[in-house]
Amino acid sequence: MSRRPVPPFRLVASALAVGALLTTAACSDGGDGSASADTAAQARAAEQEAAKKAPTGSPTGSPTGSPSASPSALTESGARAALLTEADLEDDWNRVADAEKWRDSLLVGEVDVSDFLTAKAEAAECQRLLDRLYSQDLLGKPSGASALAGFEQGDSRLLEQVAAYDRAALDDALKWMDSLPVDCDQFTATDSAGEKRTVQVTEASVPDVGDAREGLHVTVRGTAADNPATLTLDIAAVRVGSSAVAVTGGGLDGREISSVEQGARQGTERLQTVLDGGTPSPQPTNLD
Structure with missing residues (x-):
C-alpha cells in the first residue's frame, strides 16, 4: 500500500x-x-x-x-484527428468508410528467389514489401495508436495511415524502404494459381517535411480478370518523432504521385499539430 x-x-x-x-x-x-x-x-x-x-x-x-503527460504521445483520438480530409486533397477524391478492408490480389505472390544474386536474403526483403503493401502495414505493426483513411477517385485509391511506433523499429523501417530500389529493383512473384507478376521498385520523391522521409514507386504487371493489368503505386512515409504518416496512392489507372505528395505534406502538418497539442484546421493551410 x-x-x-x-x-x-x-x-x-x-x-x-x-x-x-x-x-x-x-x-x-x-x-x-x-x-x-x-x-x-x-x-x-x-x-x-x-x-x-x-x-x-x-x-x-x-x-x-507533478509531472504532466508528454505532448508528443499520440493517442487514438489524436491519430484520427490527424487523418487527411477530402479538403486536404486536390482533384475529386472521395473518402470511403471501409478502407481497412482494401486488399489487392496483384500483391499476393511468392517471390522467385532465382531473381536475386544473394538469393534468400534479398528475396525476403522483397517478399516483405509485397506482404506489407497487401496488409496495409508498410512500416510494420504500430506499437501504439493507429488510424486509417481511404479515398477513391475512379479506379484509383489513396490510403493513409497515421500511427505511433517504437522509434528504433520506425528508423529501421525507413532504412529498409531506402534499400528497396537497389535490393528489389525487379523481381518475379507467383500466386497460388501459378500466375506470374513482374514487380519493379524505384525511388520516388517526397516533400521535405517531418524529421525523416522515404518514397517508393512500385509497379506490378500481371493479369486481372484474365486480362493484362498493371498496378501502379506511389508511396510516401514521413516520420515525426516516434510517429509517422504513410500515404499510398495509385491503382490500375496509373500514377497518383501529385496526390501522394500532397497527402504526405498535409498529413505531416496535421500530425505535427496534434503532437503539439493542437487541433488541425478543417481547411488546409498550404495547398499549392
Missing part, C-alpha cells in the same frame, strides 16, 4: 517544530557545545523525516511539481 502524501500544512508544522526545538536548545544549552551538537543532529533528523513524507516531484510538497 502506498503512503498518502502529507498535506503541506503538516510539513510547515514540522518545520516550525524544528525551529522551536533549535530555539529552545539555544536557550537551555548554557554554552555546552556537545548539547548543541546533539540538538542539531535531532533537528536534521526531523528535517529528513519531513522530506521523506513530501510528495514526489516537488521538494516543498507543492502539487505544481
